[in-house]
Structure formats: structure tokens, C-alpha cells
Amino acid sequence: MxxxxxxxxxxxxxxxxxxxYLDSPYSFINKEYAYSTDEPVMAQPVEVQxxxxxxxxxxxxxxxxxxDDYIVETYQEYEVYKDKDGNVIKxxxxGKIDTLQYWNDQQ
Incomplete structure (x- = not known):
């Protein structure tokens, strides 16, 4: 026994x-991938307009x-079109409406 x-x-x-072992970066399954922890990654930010x-x-x-004892706020969603300078064109x-209801504690 x-x-x-x-x-x-x-x-x-x-x-x-x-x-x-199979899950490690040193296994024969992951031999095609290069892992290096001693070199920093050099990434350049890309500015996209x-x-x-x-x-x-x-x-x-x-x-x-x-x-009643609540305050109800109603929000409407808008599609805002802007020009290159950031000015609102349209x-x-x-049609999407969200409501937020919370307790009015200042009575």
C-alpha cells in the first residue's frame, strides 16, 4: 500500500x-522565441492624429x-464631429439616454 x-x-x-519545463521559455517548444531580460525595450511613441x-x-x-427623495440626472449621448483644430463642426x-439616480441626503 x-x-x-x-x-x-x-x-x-x-x-x-x-x-x-514545457511551460518555461527554455523548453524545446519555445526554442524559436528569443527571451532577454538584460536589454531594455526600445519603443518609440507613435503620434496618430x-x-x-x-x-x-x-x-x-x-x-x-x-x-421623491432622489435626484435623477438624465444624460444624452451625442456624436460629435470635430475639425483638425478640435472645433466642433456638428x-x-x-438616441441613447442614460439616467443616474442617487439619494438626496441634503433634505
Whole structure:
């Protein structure tokens, strides 16, 4: 009985060790990938200008109401088109409305 559990525990440890080896960057599966921790990564930021054709989605506060003991804020989503200088050319509502309700503790 003890020999059977000892063999089972050894088999489990060998299996876990082999799985850890396969998961490591030094295994034969990952030999095509180069790993280096001693060299810093040199990345240059890329400046991308947003296109003026694509609208930006913004939510604007439409109204604030007091309902019972709550304050209800209603927001409307708009598609905002801007030119190259950041000036708003056109603003269209999308039809999506969000409401935020919270307790009025200043009564």
C-alpha cells in the first residue's frame, strides 16, 4: 500500500515537473522565441492624429429632476464631429439616454 502511494506521488511530481519545463521559455517548444531580460525595450511613441471623419461619442447632461427623495440626472449621448483644430463642426444625438439616480441626503 505504501509503495503504491509512493509511486503515485513520484509520478505526480515528475508530471508536474515536466509540465513546468514545457511551460518555461527554455523548453524545446519555445526554442524559436528569443527571451532577454538584460536589454531594455526600445519603443518609440507613435503620434496618430484622429481622423475628422470619425465622430467622438460624448454624453451631455440634459436635465436634473428631484423625484421623491432622489435626484435623477438624465444624460444624452451625442456624436460629435470635430475639425483638425478640435472645433466642433456638428453634434448629433444618438438616441441613447442614460439616467443616474442617487439619494438626496441634503433634505
Amino acid at each position: 505504501k509503495l503504491k502511494t509512493f509511486i503515485s506521488v513520484c509520478f505526480l511530481l515528475v508530471t508536474l515537473g515536466f509540465a513546468a 484622429p481622423s475628422s471623419d470619425v465622430p467622438v461619442l460624448e454624453e451631455k447632461l440634459e436635465k436634473i429632476e428631484k423625484v 453634434s448629433e444625438p444618438t
